[in-house]
Amino acid sequence: MSIELNALGKAYTADNWVLQNVTAHIESGEFFAIVGPSGCGKSTLLRMIAGLIPISTGELQIDGKVATDLPPKDRQLTMVFQSYALFPFLSVTDNVAFGLKARKFPAKEIEERVTKAIKLVNLEEFKDRRPRDLSGGQRQRVALARAIASDAKVCLMDEPLSNLDAQLRIKMRTELRNLQQELGLTVIYVTHDQVEAMTMADHIMVLHDHKIQQIGTPLDIYNRPANTFVASFFGTPRMNLLPARVTADRELTLADTLKLALPKPLPVADYIVGIRPTSLYLLPQGEGEPNAQVKTVEYLGAQILLEAELSDGTPIELTADPDENYRAGDWLSVGIDGNAYIFDHTGEVQFMVEGGRQHASRSHASAQA
Amino acid sequence: MMLTKTHKTLRYLVLVIMAIIIIGPFILGFWTSLLPTADIAKGTLFSTHISFQNYVDAVQQTAIMRYLLNSFVISLLTMAAQLLFCSLGAYAFVFLSFKGRDFLFYVILATMMLPFEAEVIPNFATVRQLNLLNHYAVMVIPFLTSAFGIFMLRQSFRQIPPELKEAADVEGLNHWQFYWRVTLPYARISLFTLAAYSFLESWNQYLWPMLTTFSDKFRPVQDGLRQLQSQETFNNWGMIQASAVIVVIPTLIVLFVGQHYFKDGLNEGATK
Amino acid sequence: MQAEVTPAPKPKVDQSAAISHKRAKGYNLHAGDKYYAFAFLGPSLLVLGTFVFYPMLRTLYLSLFLTNNVGRPTVFVGLKNYIGLLTSSAYQASLQATAIYVIGVVALTLILGLLLAQLAVKKLAGIQWFRTIFSATMGVSVSVAAIFWLFIFSPSIGLFDQIGNLLHLPIVAWLTQPGPAMTAVIISTVWMNLGFTFLILFGALQMVPQPLYEASAIEGASESYQFFHVTIPMISPTLFFTSTVTLIGAFKSFGLIDLMTAGGPNNATNLMVYRVYQDAFLSGNYGIASAESVILAVIIALFTLLQFKFLEKRVTY
Numbered sequence: 001m002s003i004e005l006n007a008l009g010k011a012y013t014a015d016n017w018v019l020q021n022v023t024a025h026i027e028s029g030e031f032f033a034i035v036g037p038s039g040c041g042k043s044t045l046l047r048m049i050a051g052l053i054p055i056s057t058g059e060l061q062i063d064g065k066v067a068t069d070l071p072p073k074d075r076q077l078t079m080v081f082q083s084y085a086l087f088p089f090l091s092v093t094d095n096v097a098f099g100l101k102a103r104k105f106p107a108k109e110i111e112e113r114v115t116k117a118i119k120l121v122n123l124e125e126f127k128d129r130r131p132r133d134l135s136g137g138q139r140q141r142v143a144l145a146r147a148i149a150s151d152a153k154v155c156l157m158d159e160p161l162s163n164l165d166a167q168l169r170i171k172m173r174t175e176l177r178n179l180q181q182e183l184g185l186t187v188i189y190v191t192h193d194q195v196e197a198m199t200m201a202d203h204i205m206v207l208h209d210h211k212i213q214q215i216g217t218p219l220d221i222y223n224r225p226a227n228t229f230v231a232s233f234f235g236t237p238r239m240n241l242l243p244a245r246v247t248a249d250r251e252l253t254l255a256d257t258l259k260l261a262l263p264k265p266l267p268v269a270d271y272i273v274g275i276r277p278t279s280l281y282l283l284p285q286g287e288g289e290p291n292a293q294v295k296t297v298e299y300l301g302a303q304i305l306l307e308a309e310l311s312d313g314t315p316i317e318l319t320a321d322p323d324e325n326y327r328a329g330d331w332l333s334v335g336i337d338g339n340a341y342i343f344d345h346t347g348e349v350q351f352m353v354e355g356g357r358q359h360a361s362r363s364h365a366s367a368q369a
Numbered sequence: 370m371m372l373t374k375t376h377k378t379l380r381y382l383v384l385v386i387m388a389i390i391i392i393g394p395f396i397l398g399f400w401t402s403l404l405p406t407a408d409i410a411k412g413t414l415f416s417t418h419i420s421f422q423n424y425v426d427a428v429q430q431t432a433i434m435r436y437l438l439n440s441f442v443i444s445l446l447t448m449a450a451q452l453l454f455c456s457l458g459a460y461a462f463v464f465l466s467f468k469g470r471d472f473l474f475y476v477i478l479a480t481m482m483l484p485f486e487a488e489v490i491p492n493f494a495t496v497r498q499l500n501l502l503n504h505y506a507v508m509v510i511p512f513l514t515s516a517f518g519i520f521m522l523r524q525s526f527r528q529i530p531p532e533l534k535e536a537a538d539v540e541g542l543n544h545w546q547f548y549w550r551v552t553l554p555y556a557r558i559s560l561f562t563l564a565a566y567s568f569l570e571s572w573n574q575y576l577w578p579m580l581t582t583f584s585d586k587f588r589p590v591q592d593g594l595r596q597l598q599s600q601e602t603f604n605n606w607g608m609i610q611a612s613a614v615i616v617v618i619p620t621l622i623v624l625f626v627g628q629h630y631f632k633d634g635l636n637e638g639a640t641k
Numbered sequence: 642m643q644a645e646v647t648p649a650p651k652p653k654v655d656q657s658a659a660i661s662h663k664r665a666k667g668y669n670l671h672a673g674d675k676y677y678a679f680a681f682l683g684p685s686l687l688v689l690g691t692f693v694f695y696p697m698l699r700t701l702y703l704s705l706f707l708t709n710n711v712g713r714p715t716v717f718v719g720l721k722n723y724i725g726l727l728t729s730s731a732y733q734a735s736l737q738a739t740a741i742y743v744i745g746v747v748a749l750t751l752i753l754g755l756l757l758a759q760l761a762v763k764k765l766a767g768i769q770w771f772r773t774i775f776s777a778t779m780g781v782s783v784s785v786a787a788i789f790w791l792f793i794f795s796p797s798i799g800l801f802d803q804i805g806n807l808l809h810l811p812i813v814a815w816l817t818q819p820g821p822a823m824t825a826v827i828i829s830t831v832w833m834n835l836g837f838t839f840l841i842l843f844g845a846l847q848m849v850p851q852p853l854y855e856a857s858a859i860e861g862a863s864e865s866y867q868f869f870h871v872t873i874p875m876i877s878p879t880l881f882f883t884s885t886v887t888l889i890g891a892f893k894s895f896g897l898i899d900l901m902t903a904g905g906p907n908n909a910t911n912l913m914v915y916r917v918y919q920d921a922f923l924s925g926n927y928g929i930a931s932a933e934s935v936i937l938a939v940i941i942a943l944f945t946l947l948q949f950k951f952l953e954k955r956v957t958y
């Protein structure tokens with residue numbers, strides 16, 4: 001079942017828009033993630049799709065039929081909640097059967113479906129327990145089983161993994177993804193965790209500031225961010241955003257320190273240039289002209305993360321080899337070694353400079369020599 | 370949830386009907402308190418002879434203000450005593466170790482099952498022997514503490530993190546200090562609830578003061594109203610209603626001002 | 642002073658086990674607390690002993706005797722007071738009246754309280770006003786309630802008779818006929834109880850997590866299905882608590898009866914506590930009144946025990 005969001009909007013009071021002009025097409029069988037920081041309206045959007053919150057403007061289509069004003073129970077979808085929304089007074093079996101009983105399915109069919117759903121999430125041993133006697137991960141599975149049992153082909157998920165501990169969360173990502181593909185479910189998945197969205201989704205919608213920032217595949221979003229928000233929201237460690245100005249025909253100077261050669265000329269204006277920490281490189285210690293000073297050193301295992309300040313005081317993050325023994329106060333010589341994204345002063349992307357190894361600092365020539 | 374227009378209208382209709390049923394008796398009582406008794410006796414409730422004369426009469430001709438004062442004194446004394454004795458008792462059950470502690474606690478718990486109403490006969494004999502009849506003391510002394518209060522505060526004190534007691538032990542606080550500086554502030558919501566509960570409980574006492582007080586000097590409002598109602602041979606409804614309104618207004622004000630706290634406290638008590 | 646009650650920690654204990662051990666112990670209790678215990682608990686024990694324990698035993702004792710008119714036991718009669726009571730049609734009638742009253746009060750208070758709470762819990766413009774109104778009777782004391790309702794039920798000038806007149810209905814002598822008098826007393830009690838019951842149930846409804854309703858709405862439950870399969874089970878502990886409190890309160894009713902009907906007409910509203918009062922303090926039959934007190938106490942104790950049992954078993958969700 002495909003879902004069509006057509007210029008959806010939500011306002012609780014006149015002109016106080018929580019969401020505006022949300023348009024998207026969600027393919028049948030697709031894993032569609034809605035990502036954004038808290039307060040961006042992502043849960044509101046999900047509840048609008050579910051029918052729990054009325055839609056103020058625009059049109060919602062489910063499976064080609066207008067569903068804008070349908071009550072939740074007639075939208076043929078299910079939902080998994082952040083808090084799991086399990087009924088504490090019912091056993092696992094009865095929780096899973098709740099919707100089927102409410103819809104007055106024949107007892108035999110209820111039993112078949114419930115047994116099947118519980119088996120799918122590996123909870124057979126626990127089927128007579130109450131939710132309070134289950135671990136967080138098991139409760140999560142009960143919520144999933146309830147969604148599966150209902151046989152609806154669309155499943156809405158509202159931060160379903162955020163109450164689990166880190167290890168379990170990673171494990172459940174894979175399980176969820178496998179289950180979704182096995183059952184051919186269309187999943188709309190709300191999360192604030194960009195890693196979750198990147199690892200699970202077919203398509204990602206980035207919401208911020210009550211508006212869609214970008215829709216695309218995880219690769220698109222990572223490699224071709226539409227604006228500074230998307231650029232800095234995705235990827236760990238975060239992308240550096242440096243102020244830049246045109247200093248020559250095809251040259252930008254970043255933070256008064258780093259020079260970036262451009263493939264084509266830019267109008268004279270202020271720009272923001274985004275460079276991921278992994279796209280910066282360091283000359284070996286003692287070489288090149290120093291242009292940044294280390295403030296803190298974080299060991300991440302395979303890499304170390306350096307928080308530094310460029311000579312004009314702009315903070316910058318970069319990664320380095322853990323074998324190098326950096327300490328706070330050390331001076332570095334930083335160069336650009338990867339993609340750089342040019343944004344205008346409002347944050348809209350202009351174009352991307354493909355990264356060759358171009359050391360753009362003043363010491364470029366001498367370093368190469 | 371989404372509500373359709375008719376659904377909403379229906380809901381408001383039921384709300385309004387229920388609201389009228391609930392405040393009807395208040396409004397009727399207040400309205401008739403403004404009417405001359407002659408009009409009430411004729412059944413003309415839509416009279417236009419509105420005045421506060423009944424209130425003036427009630428205050429001047431009856432002891433209603435004295436009854437109110439008596440009730441305030443009795444209820445405040447009872448409340449203060451229960452806060453002190455119940456919190457001390459509860460503290461002993463949580464923070465002190467002594468022989469027979471659990472047994473004693475169950476005994477006290479068991480007394481919560483015994484209604485005071487079933488014990489008035491020997492209690493009456495006791496207060497008569499102690500020469501307490503017809504005095505404030507007779508309405509305060511039997512209620513200086515309450516099993517319910519001890520039970521409720523014990524539940525609340527048990528929520529105090531053990532680390533706090535440990536920290537206090539390290540600091541060298543003795544039990545009096547820990548009771549006063551940590552336990553009471555920590556459990557203030559429960560204390561507030563108990564205060565409200567014991568005040569109202571005492572304010573609503575009816576049977577006991579009726580048995581033990583014989584003069585207006587000490588009679589609390591509940592029995593004062595009973596006195597007025599039975600004394601008025603000619604059914605002076607206007608004045609009786611005015612007296613009832615005088616009695617109900619202070620508690621209504623307290624209720625509306627304290628509603629927020631009270632509701633939270635009650636629910637805390639109800640779910641523990 | 643022997644300070645440590647907990648055993649000295651053994652070396653090499655698994656850390657999680659050590660923590661749970663400490664938690665299970667809770668507070669460190671000291672053996673030298675006797676003096677404090679005496680000071681803290683003494684006053685309460687003295688009061689409870691004098692006005693709760695002693696009278697309980699004394700009532701039991703008195704119930705086995707005939708007494709003189711100041712309440713001193715004269716002739717030991719064993720269980721004859723009880724046998725006499727339980728075989729007397731007047732006492733049976735009182736028990737029956739109490740049962741009708743209690744059942745009526747508890748059922749109506751709970752149903753109406755739940756209706757009010759359910760109405761007030763949904764967000765609507767101005768709902769705060771309704772919430773305040775619904776809780777208002779909590780501020781009403783028993784004699785004020787009795788006076789307000791006495792007027793409403795009073796013959797010819799009262800509200801009900803006036804409305805009846807207007808609609809040309811037959812006049813009901815509310816407080817002077819057995820059936821209507823019971824109805825009037827029940828209505829007044831329910832009205833008086835509603836504020837408290839509403840507040841408690843409203844609080845319980847507010848604590849039901851919203852996602853449970855959202856989930857059930859998506860799963861296809863209608864509003865009435867939600868009410869019976871989500872709301873009621875979720876608040877059942879509170880419902881039970883409220884019903885027990887209301888029930889015990891109803892068994893103990895005295896003031897309203899005294900003011901509105903004085904047990905009449907024809908003993909139709911002569912409830913258990915009122916009979917104790919009449920037999921002891923009006924007729925001077927302290928022995929019989931004591932036996933009545935014991936029966937009342939046993940009934941109330943049974944219901945309180947039931948509540949404790951339930952609350953104990955119940956685990957918070």
